[in-house]
Amino acid sequence: MKLLDIILLSLAAFFVIIGIYEVMTVGIGQAYWLIMMATMLFFAYTLRKKK
DSSP states (O other), X not given: OOHHHXXXXXXXHHHHHHHHHHHHHHOHHHHHHHHHHHHHHHHXXXXXXXX
């Protein structure tokens, strides 16, 4: 696993954890961008792993 893969996966996990916390406190409308950022980073990670 390369350094960029580790960074992408770590950032995705970070945004998932913060997103879940924000959903519980302020609702899905305010935390939507965090969940989408985590999804985009995870997709970027999986695309890099397939190559």
